[in-house]
Amino acid sequence: MDLPDCNDFFENSQKPDNFDSVRCAVEDFVKKHIDQDRNIVLVTSGGTTVPLESQTVRFIDNFSIGTRGATSAEYFLSSNYAVIFLHRKGSLKPFQRHFQHINFLDILLASGDDVIVQGDQKSRVHSILSQYDHVKSSELLLLVEFTTLGEYLYNLRAAAQILRSAQKRAMLYLAAAVSDFYIPAGQLPKHKIQSSDGALTISLQLVPKMLRPLVSSWVPNAFVTSFKLETDPLLLVPKAKQALKTYKHQVVIGNLLERRKFEVVIVTQDVERWFHLTEVEQKTGVEIESRLIDILTEMHNQFMEPA
Amino acid sequence: MDLPDCNDFFENSQKPDNFDSVRCAVEDFVKKHIDQDRNIVLVTSGGTTVPLESQTVRFIDNFSIGTRGATSAEYFLSSNYAVIFLHRKGSLKPFQRHFQHINFLDILLASGDDVIVQGDQKSRVHSILSQYDHVKSSELLLLVEFTTLGEYLYNLRAAAQILRSAQKRAMLYLAAAVSDFYIPAGQLPKHKIQSSDGALTISLQLVPKMLRPLVSSWVPNAFVTSFKLETDPLLLVPKAKQALKTYKHQVVIGNLLERRKFEVVIVTQDVERWFHLTEVEQKTGVEIESRLIDILTEMHNQFMEPA
Numbered sequence: 045m046d047l048p049d050c051n052d053f054f055e056n057s058q059k060p061d062n063f064d065s066v067r068c069a070v071e072d073f074v075k076k077h078i079d080q081d082r083n084i085v086l087v088t089s090g091g092t093t094v095p096l097e098s099q100t101v102r103f104i105d106n107f108s109i110g111t112r113g114a115t116s117a118e119y120f121l122s123s124n125y126a127v128i129f130l131h132r133k134g135s136l137k138p139f140q141r142h143f144q145h146i147n148f149l150d151i152l153l154a155s156g157d158d159v160i161v162q163g164d165q166k167s168r169v170h171s172i173l174s175q176y177d178h179v180k181s182s183e184l185l186l187l188v189e190f191t192t193l194g195e196y197l198y199n200l201r202a203a204a205q206i207l208r209s210a211q212k213r214a215m216l217y218l219a220a221a222v223s224d225f226y227i228p229a230g231q232l233p234k235h236k237i238q239s240s241d242g243a244l245t246i247s248l249q250l251v252p253k254m255l256r257p258l259v260s261s262w263v264p265n266a267f268v269t270s271f272k273l274e275t276d277p278l279l280l281v282p283k284a285k286q287a288l289k290t291y292k293h294q295v296v297i298g299n300l301l302e303r304r305k306f307e308v309v310i311v312t313q314d315v316e317r318w319f320h321l322t323e324v325e326q327k328t329g330v331e332i333e334s335r336l337i338d339i340l341t342e343m344h345n346q347f348m349e350p351a
Numbered sequence: 352m353d354l355p356d357c358n359d360f361f362e363n364s365q366k367p368d369n370f371d372s373v374r375c376a377v378e379d380f381v382k383k384h385i386d387q388d389r390n391i392v393l394v395t396s397g398g399t400t401v402p403l404e405s406q407t408v409r410f411i412d413n414f415s416i417g418t419r420g421a422t423s424a425e426y427f428l429s430s431n432y433a434v435i436f437l438h439r440k441g442s443l444k445p446f447q448r449h450f451q452h453i454n455f456l457d458i459l460l461a462s463g464d465d466v467i468v469q470g471d472q473k474s475r476v477h478s479i480l481s482q483y484d485h486v487k488s489s490e491l492l493l494l495v496e497f498t499t500l501g502e503y504l505y506n507l508r509a510a511a512q513i514l515r516s517a518q519k520r521a522m523l524y525l526a527a528a529v530s531d532f533y534i535p536a537g538q539l540p541k542h543k544i545q546s547s548d549g550a551l552t553i554s555l556q557l558v559p560k561m562l563r564p565l566v567s568s569w570v571p572n573a574f575v576t577s578f579k580l581e582t583d584p585l586l587l588v589p590k591a592k593q594a595l596k597t598y599k600h601q602v603v604i605g606n607l608l609e610r611r612k613f614e615v616v617i618v619t620q621d622v623e624r625w626f627h628l629t630e631v632e633q634k635t636g637v638e639i640e641s642r643l644i645d646i647l648t649e650m651h652n653q654f655m656e657p658a
Contacts, residue, residue, distance in 0.1 A: 159473055250550065275408065
């Protein structure tokens with residue numbers, strides 16, 4: 045089978061409208077944190093869409109709301125990393141994620157002319173707000189958005205190439221759920237697909253595996269972590285090992301759809317390390333990402349040590 | 352061509368997990384507002400998903416974030432309607448929608464032990480909060496969620512059948528963007544589609560048009576408004592008229608994808624009435640739904656008058 049070509053993909057996809065301003069923002073951010081001798085991680089998060097029409101009414105999406113990425117980004121920030129958060133528009137964001145399931149208006153109270161956060165939520169909001177304000181004033185977090193597969197890949201390539209200058213201090217933590225299949229722009233119908241025909245057949249092509257040029261040429265000295273999400277337990281570790289062999293990066297984090305909140309496996313060339321949260325830990329709100337980021341930052345430290 | 356059968360759809364789709372509790376909540380809500388001689392509108396909003404796998408990783412979705420539905424629901428509430436808001440989980444909601452593009456943490460300020468809304472946002476939040484609190488304490492708004500096409504259709508049918516008891520006082524305002532095509536449950540692959548095969552072909556079937564049984568049997572005396580969204584201007588009005596002829600309901604609201612924020616057409620058996628916002632109106636934040644709901648509530652009043 046011929047593998048699809050990465051350059052072909054970029055040549056046949058449109059650059060995001062705000063591409064130049066995103067690139068400038070990433071350059072400034074990376075330069076500043078290199079100057080401050082800080083480690084920098086690119087966290088990707090949320091799912092990419094694949095348009096089925098060129099004036100997009102319909103698209104293929106996946107279930108990711110970005111929990112893994114947004115949660116992990118917070119723990120990287122606590123570990124004093126600068127974080128470029130390349131995320132699906134509308135998906136969870138660090139700090140904000142804690143209020144995703146709350147209607148903001150339900151926790152506010154008019155008090156004379158003022159509007160205040162109500163009693164029972166106050167201390168929680170207070171604590172998250174103070175972490176958020178620290179990250180904001182220290183400029184430790186850069187938010188970059190995508191919606192479509194094309195936007196994601198353009199921004200990923202640009203950010204990775206810019207991170208090259210951070211050498212081994214750069215980590216890539218590729219938690220976004222990227223489409224495997226797409227319809228090339230030239231093959232998209234212009235108008236909304238009409239439904240009078242009784243049935244619809246959609247033909248999609250394989251998306252080129254960008255991990256290959258990412259590791260071999262865009263950012264060759266970085267510490268690269270990719271993810272595998274599967275529903276079939278028998279496929280998980282073999283597919284993780286296959287990915288490491290094919291792309292020659294450092295870590296694959298494997299997880300099963302149904303168990304991903306409390307169980308993950310860290311797979312490297314040499315070892316396969318499972319860990320999970322106990323029931324007590326789950327009930328008391330321990331997040332598995334706190335363990336995961338502890339281990340990864342430790343591995344990244346070893347990776348940066350002179351040989 | 353054989354039309355797909357509505358009963359077949361329900362027989363082959365699973366009921367939502369919370370179906371019984373939703374039905375009870377809708378029954379209580381409708382009974383209360385009938386007792387109070389209030390008009391009741393069922394607003395549907397946001398897009399339905401179509402799973403491509405039974406343990407759903409991927410699905411087909413559409414771009415709707417529910418702006419039309421959430422905005423319209425607010426104007427129905429201002430017109431003293433009770434509103435059942437059947438919406439896509441995570442899409443815009445009445446009142447909350449005003450803060451969708453704001454990071455809630457950016458407008459809060461720690462002030463001693465308290466957390467308060469900052470100066471420049473205070474009066475806006477104050478005003479929306481007071482409308483929200485009124486609607487909440489008067490129990491004028493019932494929120495019901497869906498994600499998949501199956502959840503939407505089960506809840507739609509139940510709510511419509513319950514609204515039957517409100518007779519002509521019931522309005523249905525079907526603004527949700529419902530999938531035209533789906534894969535029947537029995538034909539879904541169990542595990543995540545594997546990407547090693549180089550290409551992917553997805554075959555979908557037409558979704559039965561539920562407007563037919565809705566008008567003819569679920570809620571035959573209600574005032575029913577459906578929507579047509581098109582990208583091709585030449586198709587819009589002919590398709591709206593065709594829908595009225597086929598389903599025999601009262602109104603189709605037509606809109607074009609690119610112009611929907613400032614231009615809509617109300618199509619009935621007799622007339623076709625375009626209206627749009629001027630540039631000044633658009634700049635000063637006038638919402639086209641305020642006009643639309645004014646006209647529809649007036650039409651609904653005429654509809655309720657004894658012949």
